[in-house]
Amino acid sequence: MQVNEYKPKIVAFCCNWCSYAGADLAGSNRLAYPAEVKVIRVPCSCRVNPMFILRAFQRGADGVIICGCHPGDCHYTSGNYYTRRRMALLFSMLDYLGIEKERTRVEWVSAAEGAKFAATMNDFVQTVTALGENKRLEDLRCKK
Amino acid sequence: MQRIGVFVCWCGSNIAGTVDVAKVAEALKSEPGVVLSTNYQYMCSQAGQEMIKEAVKEHKLTGLVICSCSPRMHEATFRKTAAAAGINPYMVEIANIREQCSWIHKDMEEGTEKAIVLGRTAIAKVNLNAPLTPGESPVTKRALVIGGGIAGIQTALDIADAGFYVDIVEKKPTIGGKMAQLDKTFPTLDCAACILTPKMVDVAQHERIRIFSYSEVESVKGFVGNFDVTIRKKARYVKEDVCTGCGLCTEKCPQKKVPNEFNLGMDNRRAIYIPFAQAVPKVATIDADYCTMLKTGKCGVCSKVCTAKAIDYTQKDEFIEEKYGAIVAATGFNPISMDKFDEFAYSQSKDVITSLEFERLMNAAGPTAGKLLRPSDGVHPHKIVFVQCVGSRCASCAEKGKEYCSKICCMYTAKHAMLTRDKYPDTDVTVFYIDVRTPGKQFDEFYRRAVEEYGVHYIKGMVGKVSPEGNKLIVQGSDLIANKQLKIEADLVVLAAAIEPDKSARPLATMLTASMDTNDFFTEAHPKLRPVESPTAGIFLSGACQGPKDIPETVSQAGAAAAKVIGLLAKDKLTGNPCVAHSDEMMCNGCSSCEKVCPYGAITYSDKEFRGPNRTTLIRRVASVNEAICQGCGCCTVACPSGAMDLKGFASKQIMAEVDAICK
Numbered sequence: 001m002q003v004n005e006y007k008p009k010i011v012a013f014c015c016n017w018c019s020y021a022g023a024d025l026a027g028s029n030r031l032a033y034p035a036e037v038k039v040i041r042v043p044c045s046c047r048v049n050p051m052f053i054l055r056a057f058q059r060g061a062d063g064v065i066i067c068g069c070h071p072g073d074c075h076y077t078s079g080n081y082y083t084r085r086r087m088a089l090l091f092s093m094l095d096y097l098g099i100e101k102e103r104t105r106v107e108w109v110s111a112a113e114g115a116k117f118a119a120t121m122n123d124f125v126q127t128v129t130a131l132g133e134n135k136r137l138e139d140l141r142c143k144k
Numbered sequence: 145m146q147r148i149g150v151f152v153c154w155c156g157s158n159i160a161g162t163v164d165v166a167k168v169a170e171a172l173k174s175e176p177g178v179v180l181s182t183n184y185q186y187m188c189s190q191a192g193q194e195m196i197k198e199a200v201k202e203h204k205l206t207g208l209v210i211c212s213c214s215p216r217m218h219e220a221t222f223r224k225t226a227a228a229a230g231i232n233p234y235m236v237e238i239a240n241i242r243e244q245c246s247w248i249h250k251d252m253e254e255g256t257e258k259a260i261v262l263g264r265t266a267i268a269k270v271n272l273n274a275p276l277t278p279g280e281s282p283v284t285k286r287a288l289v290i291g292g293g294i295a296g297i298q299t300a301l302d303i304a305d306a307g308f309y310v311d312i313v314e315k316k317p318t319i320g321g322k323m324a325q326l327d328k329t330f331p332t333l334d335c336a337a338c339i340l341t342p343k344m345v346d347v348a349q350h351e352r353i354r355i356f357s358y359s360e361v362e363s364v365k366g367f368v369g370n371f372d373v374t375i376r377k378k379a380r381y382v383k384e385d386v387c388t389g390c391g392l393c394t395e396k397c398p399q400k401k402v403p404n405e406f407n408l409g410m411d412n413r414r415a416i417y418i419p420f421a422q423a424v425p426k427v428a429t430i431d432a433d434y435c436t437m438l439k440t441g442k443c444g445v446c447s448k449v450c451t452a453k454a455i456d457y458t459q460k461d462e463f464i465e466e467k468y469g470a471i472v473a474a475t476g477f478n479p480i481s482m483d484k485f486d487e488f489a490y491s492q493s494k495d496v497i498t499s500l501e502f503e504r505l506m507n508a509a510g511p512t513a514g515k516l517l518r519p520s521d522g523v524h525p526h527k528i529v530f531v532q533c534v535g536s537r538c539a540s541c542a543e544k545g546k547e548y549c550s551k552i553c554c555m556y557t558a559k560h561a562m563l564t565r566d567k568y569p570d571t572d573v574t575v576f577y578i579d580v581r582t583p584g585k586q587f588d589e590f591y592r593r594a595v596e597e598y599g600v601h602y603i604k605g606m607v608g609k610v611s612p613e614g615n616k617l618i619v620q621g622s623d624l625i626a627n628k629q630l631k632i633e634a635d636l637v638v639l640a641a642a643i644e645p646d647k648s649a650r651p652l653a654t655m656l657t658a659s660m661d662t663n664d665f666f667t668e669a670h671p672k673l674r675p676v677e678s679p680t681a682g683i684f685l686s687g688a689c690q691g692p693k694d695i696p697e698t699v700s701q702a703g704a705a706a707a708k709v710i711g712l713l714a715k716d717k718l719t720g721n722p723c724v725a726h727s728d729e730m731m732c733n734g735c736s737s738c739e740k741v742c743p744y745g746a747i748t749y750s751d752k753e754f755r756g757p758n759r760t761t762l763i764r765r766v767a768s769v770n771e772a773i774c775q776g777c778g779c780c781t782v783a784c785p786s787g788a789m790d791l792k793g794f795a796s797k798q799i800m801a802e803v804d805a806i807c808k
Binding site: 050077 | 660680779799804806
């Protein structure tokens with residue numbers, strides 16, 4: 001039997017000032033990472049509402065990663081601290097609901113860290129691929 | 145329903161090389177709201193923009209999706225195009241199919257597939273976009289320059305000459321920076337003081353420049369055009385406006401054993417001091433760490449000898465609050481510490497010195513009055529070895545040194561070698577180098593002169609070890625061209641230490657919310673096209689705080705930064721960012737959650753009248769956002785439990801539509 005190569009769906013939220021620029025730098029430096037990663041640009045990582053992450057998992061995302069400026073370097077001074085706390089809470093709740101902790105991640109990537117962005121995405125995709133499809137929260141009604 | 149036009153850019157072969165642009169345009173045709181989907185070689189070119197404008201007219205488009213390079217690159221361009229075509233500039237969304245697609249993927253099929261998803265995501269978002277109008281804010285016509293070295297001095301002079309007020313904040317007691325410590329400057333060999341001190345005087349005498357010396361920036365609030373800055377004016381225990389700079393106190397002070405930082409600790413100064421003769425402001429400063437009077441309450445000699453009555457032992461740090469329209473970071477550099485390079489015996493022998501120390505030794509105003517004497521015994525050295533790249537280009541030893549090239553060392557080492565041979569023809573000079581890098585006007589000619597006219601021995605290879613032996617230093621190194629190991633006896637070893645950003649830059653960057661690279665150099669908004677601007681609006685970069693630079697480069701960059709500041713201050717009003725938070729008063733329950741998380745204090749509460757049931761009137765407490773203060777981070781939108789707070793341009797519905805489009 002031929003096995004289709006499984007490609008996970010990954011949503012990456014990147015803050016405009018650091019991580020999105022870091023992702024751009026990865027591109028400028030031609031540092032490859034899997035095409036499964038699709039970036040959504042947000043002004044600050046603190047714009048990411050837990051609702052968006054739940055929505056992503058409902059809609060069949062297999063992993064969600066949020067990238068922001070390094071602690072202390074937030075363009076809006078304190079946004080990423082809120083992200084850190086909110087996501088710690090959300091991820092433990094998701095874990096309780098059966099969304100493995102490895103499917104969610106917060107990473108700090110500065111505008112100068114193109115290499116870190118690519119490495120992080122490579123690692124994250126690998127981790128999520130190993131976990132396989134997200135079935136737990138997927139809302140089958142969305143599949144139509 | 146929107147009428148969306150999709151424009152897929154080839155970017156020459158940058159995108160078209162790994163993304164089938166025609167296929168992307170075709171696939172996006174069937175997306176909701178799309179009435180036109182096409183592709184073109186260079187969307188950002190004039191022809192491309194004209195094409196967009198024509199399409200808007202012809203197809204009565206209400207929204208645009210441009211599948212092209214990063215929005216950080218051309219979002220502003222296409223917003224202008226939209227405005228010129230008569231639609232709201234915020235009805236444009238960019239799908240980043242270059243940096244985040246074509247450049248990272250090699251496979252055409254994979255790239256095309258991803259580009260379609262990214263295009264679909266942008267279409268999903270633009271379907272929910274609403275026209276936005278930015279607010280306006282006034283511009284405070286005063287600039288702040290942080291750092292009073294040659295970079296800060298030049299920037300301040302250029303801004304002030306254009307008619308705007310400038311304040312310089314310098315943490316040391318005098319402006320002048322590193323250049324004031326130099327002896328001669330390459331490649332012309334004119335003396336640093338002769339070209340710097342007149343500029344320092346110009347600054348001091350300029351009617352539109354204020355100098356806050358011995359001061360530091362304490363806090364920065366606000367945004368472009370409207371920064372609120374607190375400056376800490378450190379207590380110098382001398383009344384600046386009364387001191388005449390006669391220097392009598394600095395001669396009479398009994399505390400003589402204070403290492404003189406201006407001479408890099410190679411001689412001593414008093415506890416009350418003026419760093420150097422041409423200091424600006426020429427005012428004495430008491431070093432509280434060493435002053436007997438401040439420490440024990442017993443002395444007071446300086447106060448007794450001061451005829452101007454300028455000494456004030458009770459002086460306290462003073463806080464100055466000022467508004468600025470623009471801020472220039474000009475915090476400069478320092479040579480790295482030699483602690484981790486003990487193979488060169490820097491800590492073991494006084495006769496192993498850094499290049500900046502050598503600079504002071506050669507300087508007529510230095511510790512030896514310009515005579516080249518060994519620090520250990522005051523004897524003239526007859527054999528000098530210069531070691532280049534100490535801590536620079538250290539990719540394999542990043543924990544010790546720096547990966548980058550410090551850029552200035554090749555030239556100043558050639559200068560030192562040449563000056564030594566010129567002044568002391570009996571002295572033998574050897575330079576160990578990895579490469580000699582001389583890309584600059586008259587630079588290579590200068591280096592050739594050192595070799596050919598002055599007979600400096602250049603040896604390609606690194607020094608592995610320096611060991612003191614008696615009153616000599618044994619230098620062990622390799623000659624890569626002759627392919628042999630060398631053991632040279634030297635009287636003096638000079639290390640060209642790598643340079644790094646000043647330690648004050650990191651906390652300053654945090655205050656300014658300006659980004660830095662991994663080496664703590666400030667990042668530019670664009671490395672090629674916006675090299676003197678920080679990505680944070682209103683913050684500009686001057687000099688070596690952005691990267692290693694020599695004096696000519698620093699001065700040109702300082703002028704460029706000034707030009708950008710002038711361009712900003714010349715405006716009466718700035719158009720703000722319309723992507724700000726907005727509270728739906730009908731949904732707001734007045735809980736204050738949003739107010740607590742807002743880093744700018746942009747949210748206020750007020751009681752408002754609403755229509756209640758049965759024609760009654762209800763008074764409810766609701767949040768409102770001050771759009772001039774809100775910077776649009778969106779933190780409040782997540783904190784809001786009732787969902788009343790949303791962010792224009794990045795609304796929850798828009799982001800969820802993007803999520804849906806990606807997960808489809």
